[in-house]
Amino acid sequence: MNIYKLQYTDKAQGDADLLAKGTYEVVTEEGVSQDLYINGTQAIVYIGKIVEIPATYDDEGHELTPPVYYDGVFYDLMTKVEYDFGINEIFPTDCVHSFLGYAKNADGTDVEPDESVSVE
Amino acid sequence: MANPSLQIGNDNWAIKEDNLLGYSTAGTRFVPQPITMTRATLGTRVNPSGLVEDVALLGSEEVTDGNFPTPNTAWDLSPTFTIADNKLHCVSDGSYQYANQSAMVVGKTYRITFDITGWVSGNVRVRPSGQSPFQLAGSNGSYIFYYTAVSNSVLTIERNGTPTNLYIENISVKEATIDNLPRVDYTDGTSSLLVEPQRTNLITYSEDFSESGYGWNYTSDALELIELNSIVSPDGTQNADKIAKTATRVYANAHSSQNIVSNQLYSWSMFIKEGTHSIGYLSLTQGDTEYKSYFDLNNETSGMLSGSATTKLEDFGNGWYKCTLSNISSTTDLSVRFDFGMSYSTTNANWPSASDGNGLYMYYWGAQLEASYPTSYIKTSGSTVTRNQETYTKTGISDLINSEEGVLFAEIAALSDDGTSRQLSLSDGSSSNNKIAIIYTSTTNQIQAFIRGSGSISFNVTFSLTDATTFSKIAVKWKLNDFALWVDGIEVATDTSGATPSGLNKLSFDDANGNSLFFSKVKQLQVFKTALSDSELATLTT
Numbered sequence: 043m044n045i046y047k048l049q050y051t052d053k054a055q056g057d058a059d060l061l062a063k064g065t066y067e068v069v070t071e072e073g074v075s076q077d078l079y080i081n082g083t084q085a086i087v088y089i090g091k092i093v094e095i096p097a098t099y100d101d102e103g104h105e106l107t108p109p110v111y112y113d114g115v116f117y118d119l120m121t122k123v124e125y126d127f128g129i130n131e132i133f134p135t136d137c138v139h140s141f142l143g144y145a146k147n148a149d150g151t152d153v154e155p156d157e158s159v160s161v162e
Numbered sequence: 163m164a165n166p167s168l169q170i171g172n173d174n175w176a177i178k179e180d181n182l183l184g185y186s187t188a189g190t191r192f193v194p195q196p197i198t199m200t201r202a203t204l205g206t207r208v209n210p211s212g213l214v215e216d217v218a219l220l221g222s223e224e225v226t227d228g229n230f231p232t233p234n235t236a237w238d239l240s241p242t243f244t245i246a247d248n249k250l251h252c253v254s255d256g257s258y259q260y261a262n263q264s265a266m267v268v269g270k271t272y273r274i275t276f277d278i279t280g281w282v283s284g285n286v287r288v289r290p291s292g293q294s295p296f297q298l299a300g301s302n303g304s305y306i307f308y309y310t311a312v313s314n315s316v317l318t319i320e321r322n323g324t325p326t327n328l329y330i331e332n333i334s335v336k337e338a339t340i341d342n343l344p345r346v347d348y349t350d351g352t353s354s355l356l357v358e359p360q361r362t363n364l365i366t367y368s369e370d371f372s373e374s375g376y377g378w379n380y381t382s383d384a385l386e387l388i389e390l391n392s393i394v395s396p397d398g399t400q401n402a403d404k405i406a407k408t409a410t411r412v413y414a415n416a417h418s419s420q421n422i423v424s425n426q427l428y429s430w431s432m433f434i435k436e437g438t439h440s441i442g443y444l445s446l447t448q449g450d451t452e453y454k455s456y457f458d459l460n461n462e463t464s465g466m467l468s469g470s471a472t473t474k475l476e477d478f479g480n481g482w483y484k485c486t487l488s489n490i491s492s493t494t495d496l497s498v499r500f501d502f503g504m505s506y507s508t509t510n511a512n513w514p515s516a517s518d519g520n521g522l523y524m525y526y527w528g529a530q531l532e533a534s535y536p537t538s539y540i541k542t543s544g545s546t547v548t549r550n551q552e553t554y555t556k557t558g559i560s561d562l563i564n565s566e567e568g569v570l571f572a573e574i575a576a577l578s579d580d581g582t583s584r585q586l587s588l589s590d591g592s593s594s595n596n597k598i599a600i601i602y603t604s605t606t607n608q609i610q611a612f613i614r615g616s617g618s619i620s621f622n623v624t625f626s627l628t629d630a631t632t633f634s635k636i637a638v639k640w641k642l643n644d645f646a647l648w649v650d651g652i653e654v655a656t657d658t659s660g661a662t663p664s665g666l667n668k669l670s671f672d673d674a675n676g677n678s679l680f681f682s683k684v685k686q687l688q689v690f691k692t693a694l695s696d697s698e699l700a701t702l703t704t
Contacts, residue, residue: 043202069677071593074583074604078676084202085360085550090421097419097497101382101411105449109419109497120202120550139362142540142549143204143216143271143308143340145293 043084044124045141048117049132053088056117056130060086063125082122089116089139163698164690166571167562168195168669172686173353175346179219182344182355182554184687186562195562197669201552204308204340206539207347207356212479213398214528214539216306217345218273221337224265225317228333238262243319249279249329252286254321265317265335266290271310274317276333278302284326288333291316297543298322303391304399308338345552347538347683349476354633354683356538357671358577360551363540364420364531369395370543371403371416371526378418384411385503388523395527396433396482404437406523407504412512414519415443415503420531420546422498429488429536430500432529435481436460439522443505444487446471448498456505457485467511474536482527486536500531535578553671553679560667563588564691565596567641567662571702573685576602576630584681588666588689589674596663597674600636602682611638611647611655613663620660621645633685635703641693651704653696 050056060066065083069076079086095110116132118139119125140146165187176183176194184195209215227236234245240259244251250261266272274288278299285300290311299305300322317335347356371378371387380386385405392404407414422428434442434457442457445467453469464473464485472489492498504524506513513519528539540549570588581604590596595617601610607630613621620640625647627634637648645657669689671680694702 069675071583071673071677076677079551080676084200085548087360087362087548088423089546090423093419093421093497097499099379099417099419099499105499109421118548137545138366139546139548141203142547143218143338145308145310145312146543146545 044121045144046119046121046125046127047132047134047137048119048127048130049114050117050130051114053090053115056088056115059127059130060117060119065119065121084120084122085118085141087118087139089118092116092138163694163701164692166688167691168559168689170197170687171353171355171684175353177344177346179339180342184556195556195559197554197556199344199552199554200342201550202341203548203550205343205345205358205549205552206541207345208349208478210348210353211398212348212351214396215398216273216340217343219339219343220273224272224335224337225333226263226265228335230331236263249331250319252284252319252321252326252328252330254284254326256321256323256325258320259326260318260320262291262316262318264315266311266315268311268313268315271308271338271340272335273338274307274309274333274335275305277304277331278328279331280329282327284324284328285322286319286326286328286330287322288317288319290314291318301390303401306399308340345538352685354575354685356683357552357554357681358537358549359534359679359681360548361532361537361540362546362548363542364422364546365418365529366542366545368529368540368542369401369527371405378416380416382411383408384414385416393435393525394480396478396480402433402435402525402527404523404525405503406521407439407513407519409517409520412514412516413503414513415445415501417499417501419497419499422492422496423533424492424494426533427489427491427535428531428533429486430490430531431484431486431536432502433478433482433527434459434485435483435525437523437525439504439519439524441505441508442485442524443501443503443511444485445501446487446490446498447500448492448496453487453490454511455487456508456511457483458508459483463508465508467505467509488536502526502529535580537577551679555671556669557591558667559669560665562691563666563689565662565664565666567691567693569637569639569688569690569692569694569699569702570598570600571635571637571688571690572600573633573635574600575633575683577681577683579606579630581606583678585673585678586680586687587670587672587674589668589670590663590665591668591674593673593675593677596665598638598640598663598666599673600638601678602630609634609636609649613638613640613645613660615661615663618661620662621657623647623655623657625649625654633683637699637703639693639699644693646699648699648703651700653699
């Protein structure tokens, strides 16, 4: 499995690149559009903006200063396929997002098949 | 009644990596029919004992002498780590100290569990040697870590840089298969297959509410964490925190903040247990818009103190309740503040004065902020975490489906009445040619039976359920010029003209093309190769 950490200028650019790469397609049925994972994509996680400096609040919970964000927006892509994302692929050392059961900074792992069976 | 040609569930569950075992019967013999499933991450469920647990297939024990017997022959110990009374005593003045043994294979995923007792100071790392990032354990309680050994096969227990004095007991390391495992869930006390969408828990420390470094802000001193890992949580380990009101404020809550995405509903939930106070509190604030909710655990009621949103209270046993505040959205991407704590009453979050309620406490565990409706628990420890979506498919089963006549029966409940289309289908592999489907439609609480034969619609009826999120027994019958939909013992729609499909050979929890995934709870599913009689259908669906 491959896990890519991706950074784009904005969501429109990110969605367009992931669509162009063939990680998903947009399917419209009965007037309703859905994003469908294709070509081995397991998950596309739109992380959005990442906070560099958190907001501050007063004692009553009102925001005093807004958060400061890193440039652009971010995605995590889990896929069975290898891609070249060029400058959009980043390699953070302390990731803000991970996949359940995977190490926080995992950028890919293989799980060996287990033939044991659990019966209830 | 004829035997089903294919069955799932009905209290007969078996799982295997990549498969849910459906079955058919030949006389008294069960014939396995593996249903392919995918979910490329770990998932959790409520097990038959009512505990929240990871769904993982575990291998045999990889640690030798995990109960630390004496004399020690299995552990490589540095000078100030010692073994006595079936405990590893981890003592360090800050210098590097460790206990090691070879217990892993590089590239494999492991589940590491252990207990910390007699904690005095410091933290330990328990991990494949040298692996980064790593998790810390630094208070009394039970711990579960997952690691994929990246480059080292040695299990190491080591101090984390500061003076350390604590005991470790009962360490276990087992190879864990976590991907592509179906989840048989017992949330309501009965078994059902849990099929959920991709979800991300946006809270970065879902089980650690300590006052520094873990994302929760206690700067107003309204709450005080008075005992970490105080009692047994819904996952069966002693890792729930005891948190009390102080005399500093009239209110009693702590907060964190996170970004949310526009035009998306959100749900904010926690597991809360009564202590010396019984009314929990959750709120979410967007700018100046506040959504404040109370959860009266004693009277099992919940509601809004301010703002318009939805609350839900679910009994998880042993005094624990899952408290959920949901249906909150924003028109812009923004940072929101979310609070947990205690409410003075069911009408007022604030106590009459700051000193009132001083020392009252409740227990907290398992915080989760996620898009859309609430789903199963996703543990986090230092980052937001995603559980992937689940799919189920069985192809090449033309011998188990009679295209000319038959019945598709399912006992199902929607996860939410969320306005999306979710389909359970028998097909020829396409959505537009030959298909039989049971559909939760985008209309509230509506179920649809849909049959298409050779591209033409043969049967297309809808029925309004009282509540789509409670279990219904639904059957669709097909035969030339004889179609019917049965719901909970009643024939609710028929059609006496229409052609039957042909070439049906696939069961899938979607529209047959990978769209409209059937996110739901499934108690049982049966396929019959004959069109059952009305009395048989009444019996089947009652």
